[in-house]
Amino acid sequence: MSTSRCTIREVARAAGVSISTVSLVLNNKGKVSEATRRRVLQAARELGYVPLRAARDLSMQRTGNVGFVLREDHFTRSEPFYTYIFLGTEFEARLHNLYVLLTTIPDDYHKGEHTPRFLRERSVDGLLIAGKVSDAFLDEVRAMKLPAVLIDYEAEGLPAVVIDNQGGARVAVEHLIRQGHQRIAFIGADLQHPSIAHRLEGYRIALGRIGRSMDPALVLIEPEAEPTRATGQLLGQRLLALAERPTAAFCANDALALGVMETLLQNGLRVPDDIALVGFDDVQSAAQAPVPLTSVRVFKEQLGELAMRHLVERMTPDPARRPYARGQHMIVVPCELVVRASSIR
Amino acid sequence: MSTSRCTIREVARAAGVSISTVSLVLNNKGKVSEATRRRVLQAARELGYVPLRAARDLSMQRTGNVGFVLREDHFTRSEPFYTYIFLGTEFEARLHNLYVLLTTIPDDYHKGEHTPRFLRERSVDGLLIAGKVSDAFLDEVRAMKLPAVLIDYEAEGLPAVVIDNQGGARVAVEHLIRQGHQRIAFIGADLQHPSIAHRLEGYRIALGRIGRSMDPALVLIEPEAEPTRATGQLLGQRLLALAERPTAAFCANDALALGVMETLLQNGLRVPDDIALVGFDDVQSAAQAPVPLTSVRVFKEQLGELAMRHLVERMTPDPARRPYARGQHMIVVPCELVVRASSIR
């Protein structure tokens, strides 16, 4: 109620005990008699006592913060993909009484020059990294020996929470196959990106399961380009130019799919009648597209939550669980096909 | 270089001085001889010394953090409007060595239940509030007597950094007038929102300047609806249904304008030939619309920067400037008309 300027000392006095007892009670440590515990709790409540973080952190030799890093161009994408991931981490952080310090790094990261301030000042106990980031940055993080977890990206020697890209892609393609499609194209970009590579792999596997192999002519990729709508439009052109046109296309993400769709519609083709389309990510605009887009839904907030939970484990030296926490786990989060008009006859 | 475990004491020893001298040097306080200052600086650099925030904060009786609060539905809008504002504050925060704690509050805020954790724990020295938030939350903030600054919103008794909505709207409408338009509609929603009310006012003033008053038939508003694309589509229908159709429309924001445009195009009208359109905000999709949309550009990052700067002023009790900082300033940030195809013949 009052100005909360109340310290542990005042609680102790009010409860008629010492400050260490108060501390023990409030942290559920040591053995305290039920009677005094009650008195302390009551006093704390009445005084509206809230421990001061800076003091506690200083004493416990930790910061109580975790950093969340992502590329600025990812954060400001018009689709709030990473925003949802952030919200997931923030939600989970509350459960562990941690604060999340969000900061962006530039696309072209340069070692010392762009190092996030909280890393330089060592004011985080752990680090979450979302999306693809430059190797230079990852090197720096590795050298720092700070607990870190990647989200929606993979890199040597770092634990990660990722989407089941391969599984999702497989299900998507199998859906097209069930719809009777024989010639299914793959639309992709930036093959360096693990997610895209895995989605391509899922495509290959789905075809393999029905005894087919990939037809190189149907694998349309702009290996150097970002998987954006603009790239999708470009690939749409290539699709149109094909001698033997496929009847369906699985796109590595929704942005590409939407770009392809735009090109197709503008050129008088019908979706799904002439070409069925499936995307990946299930972004907001997928459902609102001219022809609602079938897509693979990704549970973004869950990715964030799991990553935070995993990070917390690696931050707390729990001797009992240590041996397990040692390995560089990779947590794979399942996703789910959402069928819409773009892929059903 | 090393694990940065280095404390002020070690720097002192290395420089052959006391820790208080080190502190003075590093904070440019008190008078220190040039010679020792140099020695200290050198030692600090060699050891890679970085002061520990928790210790400094504890000692200085502050937290070194500021909170950034916005509604979750605003943060996750597909247009990264508030994301850019946040980035602006984060940028400015670095200059003041502050950390920004970002958190969202629900649309239907309930007093204690949803109070941001950092407010309960009093671990911020100041607060930034972006966009419209519930009065319940603002009441809580006022009661807390914490330095706070609103961004892109206004409320009794709180300083704010806002867009020059009225001026921007005036310029937009004047542009349409200069294009020769006589009948110009206003498209709007949620009149409770100060920004929208001001934009309407700007529309009125622009007409007034050429000796015209608003024609109620041309003021199309959904007073209860959010200013979204869907609402725009609806208003587009109302526009089409008008007996005497206007030749241009000024929309309270881009989402509305884009919705209107969609409806018009779908109904076979041409933009700008049949109806010229102007929006407000200059969001990313404005430039990419089927007919690129003329709009009023808002400098989002600047809004954030200015707000943070203003907050910092109110957080630092500078006795010399106190009298000025007392009032509840309102900082108005100019915006700029961006002319595109949707409004030129």
Add this chain to the structure above:
DNA sequence: CTGAAAGCGCTAACAG
């Protein structure tokens, strides 16, 4: 101009 010393509020041995 510089150093000694007293905290900031909290945690964590260590006695009792």
Add this chain to the structure above:
DNA sequence: CTGTTAGCGCTTTCAG
């Protein structure tokens, strides 16, 4: 089971 005490690392009077 509870209290005493010694820090955590830094800032800041206050003497010298």
